[in-house]
Amino acid sequence: MNDISLNILFGILAALLIISAFFSGSETALMTLNRYRLQHLVKKNHKGAIKTLKLLKKPDRLIGLILLGNNFVNILASSLTTLIAIRIGGDNAIAPAIALLTIGMLIFSEVTPKTLGALRPEFLAFLSSWVYIPLLKIFYPVVWAINIISSLLLRIFGINGTSHRTIDSLNKDELKSIVSEANHLMPARYQNMLLSILDLESASVADIMTHRNDIIGIDLEDSIEDIVKQLQNSPHTRLPVYKKNIDRVIGFLHLRTILSQISDPDFDKHSITNSLSKPFFIPASTSIHKQMQIFKAEKLRTGLVVDEYGDVLGLVTLDDLLQEIVGELILEEPDIKMQKDGSYLVDASVTIRELNRVTQWELPTEGPKTLNGLIIEYMETIPEPGTSVKLHGHVMEIIKRDENTIKLVKFNPKR
Template structure:
């Protein structure tokens, strides 16, 4: 080695530093690859992605290959750097060792570790895909040695009760998927992000959260006189109506107003005809999750259902459109709601809210966060907080919201004035 020119030794040392940088960047690049994007690219027959996928199928073998190559190169470079330092300072070996340690550590840290790994972390695909070709060849060449080293390492891991075959699954929880959608940025348009998150939220909501309550239910009462029924059919804004006798619990069926048009034009109409063209009612429990009910609507070829409680009493109705609007937002015009909205903004920044308004709808409209894990309506929420039905208008605070009851009728809060102030410091 003493006969080899210093220029050749420096050239070999530079080559070893480059190889060390290759192994360091390959390790970071391969481990930083997005597994879902990699899987998609591999299915699209991207050669680099297919090679990387093959290597990552057995991560212990890949890491063993990279670490074996990296350590061999680093040890060879350290030995060569020692020889070069001794050639440069033959009369002072202590100085040669000191200078070699400092300089070699800095060179390896900057050029073989920090810079390559940072670059690979920033652009893993640009590093990992080209490197995968070389890594496959190195893995084949070092296979006996890597197998021997991995066998010993895996045995040691088993001693501490670590199952090397039980790798972390790529499955995402609902919350993790929701975070990915939110952080997608410009890759997914805002409206599409909202729709995707709304789909994920369906499993947390039940039919009871979105149904039209019994008090607001519109239907045909067969006990009414014929003229009243005809007038209701001519002026209704709804396509499907429940038909009942006297009480909504005595449901006869669901009427599609399209089927009644021929009777209205002919002038020959009897209540018996109405019963004949009604479809059998479809009942669902109020605790049914929305994603389940969406599937049930599709399976049963239905668009409207009567919601019942545990005692079988009708609590309201739920339609397919109600569930779809939870995903895409309002896409129909509700004439009744447009004529009398539940939320009325005031000049002083407060809002007068109908007591029958749903808490979720108020939160959605005003970007508020009133509690939704209890009663569904504003009236129910206030009564739960007070723990009694007030006899006269009172004021209370719900979190950051100051609520002033304006009207009470029939043991129900009909209207409340709500003001929000985020500056208020709530007690612990």
Template sequence: MDGIPLPLLFLALGVLILLSACFSGSETALMTLNRYRLRHLARDGHRGARRAERLLQRPDRLIGIILLGNNFMNIAASSVATLIALRLGGEGALAAATGLLTLTILIFAEVAPKTLAALRPERVAFPAALVLRPLLRLLYPLVWLTNTLANALLGLLGVNPSEEGESPLSREELRTVVNEAGAMIPQRHQRMLLSILDLDQATVEDIMVPRNEVAGIDLEADWRTITAQIAASEYTRLPVFEGGIDNIRGVIHVRRVVTAMLDGELTRDNLLEHVRPPYFVPEGTPLHRQMINFQTEKRRIGLVVDEYGELLGLVTLEDILEEIVGEFTTDPAEAVGDIHRQPDGSYLAAGSASVRELKRLLGWEISADGPKTLNGLILEQLENIPEPGTSLLIDNHPVTVMQTEDNRVKVARLDRRIQPANKD
């Protein structure tokens, strides 16, 4: 070793530190790759992504070959630095050489390359995978032996590396991904994706039309009244009942009935020929399940019933779709269903307005297990039927009853949230 020129030793030291930096950077880059983007690139035929994906299928082997290479380079660099120190200053220079080499490796072979790899993982990982794959094949026996011993040690600690895999994203994690997508996903599309994630947290009872607001055809009404109702109906489908909404006969498709009426073929006697049997839906059915049920049953309207079979209301496929994309017939900036924004920033809301929509629009933090409508929420808070002008606070939002009808709140005004005073 004494015959090796000093410049050649310095060159070897520099090369060893550079190789150590490559191993350190490749480790960080491969481990910080976005696995979902990596899978997408691999499916699109990106060769570097495919190589990296294969390496990451066995992370124990990948870490094994990287650490073998990294430690070998660092140990070799230490040996070369020792030779250089002995040549330049004898044994007294060993301590200084050790400190200087530690600082050099820390900066140039650890911190700098790993920071670069963390900031640009794909640029570092894909070229590194091109070198690491053949190197893993070449040194596989040594890597296998190292991994076997390491896995045996982990087994003593109760950890089985073969059972540890990539866990799927939870709903809340997926929500965070969508929220942080930024400009990659338009804001409207983000709201739609988040609404889809919320479908299984709401039931048909949350969005149904209450039974007292269900518009339908009473077969016991005057025939002129029935035909006028059909002609003026704003709905495509209408429930048909006899004597009362509890005696449901079915549902008619208004357009088909109007066509028969215009052709002079519709009479009271054959009206029932156009009625399709009713489709009943349990009140606790989640929205995502009900959407599938509508598709399976080839239906667009269902009658919501409780555990005793009593009719509670009506739900349609359009109601569920509006939970995802928003209202079809109103400007989302001005109104959401029965909630209308006023020029002063307040909202006028019908008593039948869904608490679910109020929570979404105003950010109310109210339990989903309570009342489903604003009217129910106000009655629960006051424990009586309020008079117009009555005010109360709901989640620090001032609510003023504007109009009542019979035994319910018909219209209320919702003002901006009052910020609670800071307590010293």
């Protein structure tokens, strides 16, 4: 070594620092690489992505190779620095030289390349894959031996290194978090649709149904004149037909099949009952996702939601199910209005799920389905207008109510 000039030694040291930076940066890039984008690029036959995926299928070998190379280079750089220091200033120069090397390696071989690897993982990961694959073949015996020793040490602590592979699987809540944070990657309408689809399994038809008190139907106990007038002015194309109350429904009437008969002189209630289709009943606990499949299989568009006793709770349509994914099919006055000061004016009939979706809150959905029901259950009374209360961490004020329900609520902005 004494025959080698200092210029060459400094050149070798600089090369070692660059190699160390490569190992450090590529390790960060490979470990932080987006696995789903990687899978997408593999399907498009991207050569760098294919090689990178091959490396990541056995991360223990990859990490072993990187650490082997990085530690070898760093130790060699430290030895070379000691030699240079002795040749320049003797033994007294060793400590300052090692201090300078530590600072240099920290800046140029650790922090900077790792930051670059985190910010531009694809560039470094795909580039390094062309280097690591042949290196793995060359140093396979050494890497294999290191991994065996490492696995034995892990087993001492009760960890099976072969069974704890990195699994790129996400549960529903994790996937929802990813979609929620993807504001800059997709339009808001697509983001809302994806979040709605992820919610289909956890929501039941009872969450989105039209309550029985709001169902518009034909009561055969009414006069034929009133029924005809209702048919002519109905905004709906399918109406439930019942006797006295909705629990005694006998079928559904499609206006297209009956309107042409209204002008007939012999049109009567029998004409209506002869045009009915069989009612379809849905258990209240049925998930929205499952009900979509049922509607599709049965070629139906409307069903009545019933409880465990067979009593009608409400009505749900195919449009209601689709609306859960694509949003309002018909633009109406919104039930949740954000004010300039950050507060919300909320129609108390809105569902808790819809309120949570719009505001990103986490109000409980296990009990009452509407905001009105949640407030009444929480306060155990129907509060008067002007009443303020803290509901599950949110300060709200009752703005309007009638005899038995809350109509309008204001949620104050969080401070």
